[in-house]
Amino acid sequence: MKSWRQPGFWLPLVIVFLWGGIVLVLRQDTVRETAFTVLMFMALASSLNILLGYTGYVSFGHIVFFGLGGYTGFYLISEQGWPLLPAALAGGALSGVIALLVGLAVLRLRGAYFALATIGINEAARAFVSNFGPFGGATGLFVNFSAYEKYGGAGQALWTTFTFLWITTLAVLVVSYLVKHSRFGLGLQAIREDEDAAMVMGVQAPRAKTITYVISAFFPGIIGTLYFFKNGNVEPGDAFQLHMSIEMLVMVMLGGMGTVLGPMVGATAYQGLRGYLLTSPIFKDLHLAVAGLILLLIILFVPAGAVGWVRGRLPALRRVLE
Amino acid sequence: MMILQVQDVTKRFGGLQALTDVTFDLPEGQILGLIGPNGAGKTTLFNVINGVYAPNKGKIIFRGEDITGKPSYEVARRGMARAHQVVRPLHDLTVRENVMVGACFGREGHSLTQAAHKADAALAQVGLAARADQPSGLLNVAQKKRLELARALAARPFLLLLDEVLAGLNPTEISEMVDTILKIRDEGITILMIEHVMQAVMSISDRIIVLDYGQLIAAGKPEEVAANPQVIEAYLGDPEMTARLMGE
Ligand SMILES: Nc1ncnc2c1ncn2[C@@H]1O[C@H](COP(=O)(O)OP(=O)(O)OP(=O)(O)O)[C@@H](O)[C@H]1O
Ligand SMILES: [Mg+2]
Numbered sequence A: 001m002k003s004w005r006q007p008g009f010w011l012p013l014v015i016v017f018l019w020g021g022i023v024l025v026l027r028q029d030t031v032r033e034t035a036f037t038v039l040m041f042m043a044l045a046s047s048l049n050i051l052l053g054y055t056g057y058v059s060f061g062h063i064v065f066f067g068l069g070g071y072t073g074f075y076l077i078s079e080q081g082w083p084l085l086p087a088a089l090a091g092g093a094l095s096g097v098i099a100l101l102v103g104l105a106v107l108r109l110r111g112a113y114f115a116l117a118t119i120g121i122n123e124a125a126r127a128f129v130s131n132f133g134p135f136g137g138a139t140g141l142f143v144n145f146s147a148y149e150k151y152g153g154a155g156q157a158l159w160t161t162f163t164f165l166w167i168t169t170l171a172v173l174v175v176s177y178l179v180k181h182s183r184f185g186l187g188l189q190a191i192r193e194d195e196d197a198a199m200v201m202g203v204q205a206p207r208a209k210t211i212t213y214v215i216s217a218f219f220p221g222i223i224g225t226l227y228f229f230k231n232g233n234v235e236p237g238d239a240f241q242l243h244m245s246i247e248m249l250v251m252v253m254l255g256g257m258g259t260v261l262g263p264m265v266g267a268t269a270y271q272g273l274r275g276y277l278l279t280s281p282i283f284k285d286l287h288l289a290v291a292g293l294i295l296l297l298i299i300l301f302v303p304a305g306a307v308g309w310v311r312g313r314l315p316a317l318r319r320v321l322e
Numbered sequence B: 001m002m003i004l005q006v007q008d009v010t011k012r013f014g015g016l017q018a019l020t021d022v023t024f025d026l027p028e029g030q031i032l033g034l035i036g037p038n039g040a041g042k043t044t045l046f047n048v049i050n051g052v053y054a055p056n057k058g059k060i061i062f063r064g065e066d067i068t069g070k071p072s073y074e075v076a077r078r079g080m081a082r083a084h085q086v087v088r089p090l091h092d093l094t095v096r097e098n099v100m101v102g103a104c105f106g107r108e109g110h111s112l113t114q115a116a117h118k119a120d121a122a123l124a125q126v127g128l129a130a131r132a133d134q135p136s137g138l139l140n141v142a143q144k145k146r147l148e149l150a151r152a153l154a155a156r157p158f159l160l161l162l163d164e165v166l167a168g169l170n171p172t173e174i175s176e177m178v179d180t181i182l183k184i185r186d187e188g189i190t191i192l193m194i195e196h197v198m199q200a201v202m203s204i205s206d207r208i209i210v211l212d213y214g215q216l217i218a219a220g221k222p223e224e225v226a227a228n229p230q231v232i233e234a235y236l237g238d239p240e241m242t243a244r245l246m247g248e
Helices: A007-026 A029-055 A063-078 A084-106 A112-130 A153-180 A183-193 A195-200 A205-231 A242-255 A261-279 A287-301 A305-313 B042-049 B072-077 B095-105 B112-126 B141-154 B171-186 B198-204 B222-227 B229-236 B239-247
Strands: B002-013 B016-027 B031-035 B057-062 B080-083 B159-163 B190-194 B207-212 B215-220
Touching: A007 A029, A007 A153, A007 A261, A029 A153, A029 A183, A029 A205, A029 A242, A029 A261, A063 A084, A063 A112, A063 A205, A063 A242, A084 A112, A084 A153, A084 A205, A112 A242, A153 A183, A153 A205, A183 A195, A183 A205, A183 B095, A183 B112, A195 A205, A195 B072, A242 A261, A242 A287, A242 A305, A261 A287, A261 A305, B002 B042, B002 B190, B016 B042, B016 B057, B016 B190, B016 B215, B031 B042, B031 B198, B042 B159, B042 B190, B072 B080, B072 B095, B080 B141, B095 B112, B095 B141, B112 B141, B112 B171, B141 B159, B141 B171, B171 B190, B171 B198, B198 B222, B207 B222, B207 B229, B215 B222, B215 B229, B222 B229
Parallel strands: B031 B190, B031 B207, B080 B159, B159 B190
Antiparallel strands: B002 B016, B002 B057, B207 B215
16 A cells, blocks of 8 residues: 555644644744644544554553653653653553553453453552652652753753654654554454454454554653653653543544544644633533533534544545545 | 364353254365254354354364364464354445455455455455445345355355355345355355255255254255255244255
8 A cells, every 4th residue: 555645644744744843933832832732632642543443442541551651751761861762762662561461451351341441450550650669659750950951951852842742743643544554454443343253354353452552552651751751740640640531532532533634633623622611711620521521422423523524424535534 | 175074062151052062074165054943053053163162072173273262363364264144244344345354364364455356356256346335334134145255255265154145135136146156166165054045055055964952963965854854853843944845
């Protein structure tokens, strides 16, 4: 398959590339902060979608990989003096290894049992980290200001972090597209539609699901490291927030699960809405309730999400809106 | 040469004895019909043969290799494909993509591009070429049965398990499907088929085996089996079926 000739491959990449590029050129802190949050959720939702959208396995506690990878990367930076890039990659690798170990066990479960198990994993990780000395226990870890010196001071370090996040987001989108359009991805979609029938046709479901789980855990580990490095500290309460997991799910469903563009659209729309709700006096404490309501409405009325809906209505656009 | 040997296979579901000491051989290149009343254990026997369930006792030998207890995807890769009694289209995928799954993950393990060609050939063979780009969920039952068959064929199996592919088809569709099955046999693919449409199964099978309450009660040429008193008795609970069997 010649991906680079497909408009559906380029569209998400060009959007993210141009957007990040403009932010870097404008060089305003507030613009960067907004873009950081949206890009972060785009990348997280896209990672989740590689598992949820292509195999149909609902990982409810997916934020655990953001937390564990983020903690690991942050620890390597603040306690071991590693530079940001290798630390972030190590954070991603750790999340991948955890997914491999956990996946072998929990991916045998189907449907609601799998979803519940993933919540359990998140809570277990939070409890473990809260009591784990090297990670600072309940108080967490702080980065020493001198760590930012390597990047030309704290201000410049934030721009470097943003640039890494931007590249990570592009990487997630490329991987998402390549998985979807590969032989491997066809096997995943067969698993999503009917796992037993897929296995009868020769799809090695246990192996395929585990590999997918590892891929979808790797990127959140990198993103977690970047996020906590930007914040300057990490603590259990920030790293394993179940509501972030749910928001990731809402974004994937809103934009369209199983599409490359969907999680991007969903993350942007959701963050826009959230920004509005948080500043509105009536809704400011209710944004999670609104998220829940959106999820319910999508599942009931537009299960394919925005991109899926348009693809269904306008088949001519299918090659563009992947 | 025996392509499939089933030896003393027993399968229990809790207290239910679904299969008891089932033993038979299937020579390469033949069509073997598997008949029996509803609930006799025919589909369960398929599930044990292709690795969906492990038997409680007994052995499955496929092309000389013991495959007992191997998961279904391992069995598929060794060249056994199956069309399900209850059709199982992958709804969100197109008809072509469904068949490509068979080609990609079956015996020959094709790449996507090759699989698309194999899929189109298999769809043409079963008469579904015109539907290739439709979502498979939109097909009618007869078309879904053909899709099951196309998916199995695209895997280029040595042995094809067909579970009631004629059920629910009208007489024209049945004769088309029978022609298709005979052509598949002529290509050298061995076929084991479960069938309730007696006239069809009697006319195309080289041999027939009969399952009743999980036990093999008869085996032989179609005319021998049709005349077997035990077989007639097994079907007595089902007057319509008995009449059809006697009518042969
Ligand atoms: N997974 C299962 N769990 C429990 N019991 C089962 C299971 N699968 C089949 N059975 C039981 O095993 C027996 C044989 O069922 P099977 O489906 O093999 O019959 P069959 O011969 O294919 O019937 P039919 O002609 O109606 O398709 C039935 O009593 C059925 O209820
Ligand atoms: Mg049956």
